[in-house]
Amino acid sequence: MFEITTNHYLVLSAMLFVIGLVGILTRRNMIVVLMSIELVLNSVNLNLAAFSYQYSDLTGQIMGVFVIAVAAGEAAIGLAILVGLYRLRGTTSLDHASELKG
């Protein structure tokens, strides 16, 4: 009755991905945008693990470890940029970082 297939995991992963994408596209606060990027990367990991289980292949899990490493580096760099933005503007709102706007 409650049988779980790979399709369930794919739909869940798509939902997490889209929620993160909405956060990236709509939020003004850069801290929350960075958190949404983490959500997106996490949903990718879920997908990799689901396919690793489906095909009984460890490669997916190893790619997941690499994705986690990249996410950690991305968070560190992003938060460092955030601190720089805060020093420059006194706010973390992305609306105040518009120098490159045409």
Next chain:
Amino acid sequence: MEFLLVNGPGLLFYLFAALAVLSAILVVSLRNPMYSAFALLVSFLAVAALFFLLHAEFLAVVQIFVYGGGIMVLFLFVIMLVNLHRIQEAEIYGMQWPAALLLAVMLIGLVSWVVARVQFSPANLAPATLVSVDGEVVGNVQAVAWQLFQQYLLPFEIASLFLLVAMIGAVVLARKD
């Protein structure tokens, strides 16, 4: 009791999937970034539980360590550093939010439509290759380590170099000049 034993994994999947999705929605919708950070922590832990269900024990523990520990501390530290009380946001969403929401609904509809049309053969219940090295059952951590240090040694070393570059970059970007 019988019902729980038979349907345990399925019920756990729905429990943790609902937890992950709800807390992810809270991350995006809460006004205070501190509350968003805690909702993000709940989402990470729920996904870690799903990794356990998927026989990815090493990935689950790394997820709890790196996401729930490292990245979360980094976020909370920066939130405390930037003194959010001085920042008053009248509107937490940018003006493009209707277009973004429409696009998101269309994307999830498309993905669900495609996934509903794909049939996977049922995954084997005790995936031997996920826990064994050369046919001998040793556990998921040793199996991942074996693959990582044999077949994927070069990407592993490149990842360590990447982390070094990221660390130096973060220090250079965040220092006072």
